[in-house]
Amino acid sequence: TVNKPRILVARRIFPEVVERLRTHFEVQSNDEDVAWGAAELAERLADKDGALTTGSQRIDAQLLAACPRLKIVANMAVGYNNFDVDAMSEAGVVGTNTPDVLTETTADFGFALVLATARRMTEAEHYLRAGRWQHWSYDMFAGAEVHGSTLGILGMGRIGQAIARRGAHGFGMRVLYHNRSRLAPEVEAECRAAYVSKEDLLAQADHLVLVLPYTAESHHAIGAAELARMKPTATLVNIARGGIVDDAALARALKERRIAAAGLDVFEGEPSVHPGLLEVPNVVLTPHIASATVATRLAMASLAADNLIAFFKEGRALTPVPGTAATT
Ligand code: 8YV
Numbered sequence: 001t002v003n004k005p006r007i008l009v010a011r012r013i014f015p016e017v018v019e020r021l022r023t024h025f026e027v028q029s030n031d032e033d034v035a036w037g038a039a040e041l042a043e044r045l046a047d048k049d050g051a052l053t054t055g056s057q058r059i060d061a062q063l064l065a066a067c068p069r070l071k072i073v074a075n076m077a078v079g080y081n082n083f084d085v086d087a088m089s090e091a092g093v094v095g096t097n098t099p100d101v102l103t104e105t106t107a108d109f110g111f112a113l114v115l116a117t118a119r120r121m122t123e124a125e126h127y128l129r130a131g132r133w134q135h136w137s138y139d140m141f142a143g144a145e146v147h148g149s150t151l152g153i154l155g156m157g158r159i160g161q162a163i164a165r166r167g168a169h170g171f172g173m174r175v176l177y178h179n180r181s182r183l184a185p186e187v188e189a190e191c192r193a194a195y196v197s198k199e200d201l202l203a204q205a206d207h208l209v210l211v212l213p214y215t216a217e218s219h220h221a222i223g224a225a226e227l228a229r230m231k232p233t234a235t236l237v238n239i240a241r242g243g244i245v246d247d248a249a250l251a252r253a254l255k256e257r258r259i260a261a262a263g264l265d266v267f268e269g270e271p272s273v274h275p276g277l278l279e280v281p282n283v284v285l286t287p288h289i290a291s292a293t294v295a296t297r298l299a300m301a302s303l304a305a306d307n308l309i310a311f312f313k314e315g316r317a318l319t320p321v322p323g324t325a326a327t328t
Contacts, residue, residue: 003026004024004025004026005024005025005026005049005050005312006025006026006027006028006047006048006049006050006069007021007025007026007027007028007048007049007050007051007052007308008027008028008029008044008045008048008050008051008052009021009027009028009029009030009051009052010030010036010041010044010045010051010052010053010054010057011030011035011052011053011054011057011076012029012030012031012032012033012034013029013052013076013301014297014298014301017298017301017302017305020305021052021305021308021309024308024309024312024313025050025308025312028044028048035056035057036057038058038062038063041057041063042062042063042066042067043066045063045066045067045070046066046067047069048067048069048070049069049070049071049072049312050070050071050072050073050074050308050311050312051070051072051073051074052074052076052301052304052305052308053073053074053075053076053082054075054076054077055075055076055077055079055080055081055082056082057082058082058084059073059082059083059084059087059088059093059095060084060087061084061087061090061091064087064088064091064093065091070091070093071092071093071094071311072093072094072095072096072307072308072311072312072317073088073093073094073095073096074095074096074304074305074307074308074317075095075096075097075098075304075321076098076300076301076304077097077098077291077300078097078098078099078102078106078159078291079097079213079214079240079241080095080097080321081213081214081215081241083095083321083324085321085322085323085324086323088324088325089323089324089325091325092325093324093325094311094317094320094321094324094325094326095320095321095324096304096307096311096317096318096319096320096321097319097321098299098300098303098304098319099158099319100158101296101299101300101303102159102291102296102299102300103158103159103162104162105290105291105293105295105296106159106162106239106290106291106296107159107162107163107165107166108166109239109265109289109290109291109292110159110163110209110211110237110239110290111163111166111167113209113237113239113263113264113265113284113286114146114151114167114207114209114235114237114263115146116263116284117207117235117237117261117262117263117283117284118143118144118145118146118207118235118261119141119143119144119146120141120143120261120282121284122284122285123141123281123282123284124141126281127141143261144206144207144233144234144235144260144261145206146171146173146207147171147172147173148171148172148173149173149174149206149207150173150174150175150176150204150205150206150207151163151164151167151168151171151173151174151175151176151205151206151207151209152176152177152178152201152202152204152205152206152207152208152209153175153176153177153178153193153208153209153211154177154178154179154198154201154208154209154210154211154212154221154222155179155210155211155212155213155240156177156178156179156183156191156193156211157179157211157212157213159211159239160177160179160209160211160212161183161187161191161193163209163211164177164191164192164193165190165191165192168191168192168193169192174194175191175192175193175194176193176194176195176196176200176201176204176205177191177193177194177195177196177201178195178196178197178198178200178201179195179212182195183195198226199229202226202229202230203229203230203231205230205231205234206231206233206234206235207234207235207237208230208234208235208236208237209237209238209239210222210236210237210238210239210240210244210245211239211240212240212244213240213241214240214241214243214244218240218244219243219244220243220244220245220246221244221245222236222238222244222245222246222250223245223246223249224246224249224252224253227249227250227253227258227259228253228258230258230259231259232257232258232259232260233259233260234259234260235259235260235261235262235263236250236259236261236262236263237262237263237264238262238263238264238265238266239265239266239290240266241266242266242267242268242269242270243268244266245264245268246268247267247268247273247274247276247277248274248276250262250274250277251274251275251276251277251279251280252276254277254280254282254283255276255279255280257282260282261282261283261284262277262282262283262284263283263284263286264277264283264284264285264286265286265287265288265289265290266288267288270287270288271287273285303318303319306318307319307320
């Protein structure tokens, strides 16, 4: 009998996906709802040929040095800021992510956060649950208009475009975007989105949504200076990554009402959340769940598994991350 490649499934995922992997590989899986630390991950990965991981597990030179057999890491996430791409390339390790399958679901959630933030939904619910609702008032939880307002999108990839379409076609919004590169005219037309400078985006957006990858360049892309350029009536939504926003500066801006409100699904240093954000009322907070529908999470896990299967069967990953080791 030939030896099957050894795979580590580093986080608890759908049992049916693990079962499918077992038909191709010798699998060690994390079946408990716990996140392994770097040392625990390195120990279990030391004798493995491949891994299925999530976006919170760092794949860097130190880990790779402890895993001489490792050939591929399949991330169950579209973002791959947990990959040290250069270290992986140097170690000859392919990284894969899960683009496309989560685009529309994540855009739905981004738009839900725009609505919930502008219309102060969680703040209002807390008030109701606390038994404080006595009577109707004209200004009780009066929020910001969504339909017909200006939607700003920073980071115009697949998810940014899907949010733009929702805003333009569904809510009659004027859509402005800023991106590292400008979109093709036909894509701009289809999204009904206009390219502007980052300064103009900050100044003009009524609702600003962050959907850009987290890189050295995008670290604290929204800090005190950027928040100061926004309208005092504006809202900010982050479904990209913590670290893109300076959470301490944001907490101060929210407290001093320098912007109206924020909707945050991602945080610097999550699962910890900056205490200043927990203190202010004008923020909607969710625990990194923008891709969390049953169908989408299954599609993500399946694509990560398909990457491992294609790589070991055909020598070619399906959705490799640019800059990681070239597939053979
Ligand atoms: C993941 C995400 O749930 O795809 C991404 O980039 O942030 C989420 O969809 C998370 O990263 C766990 O892998």
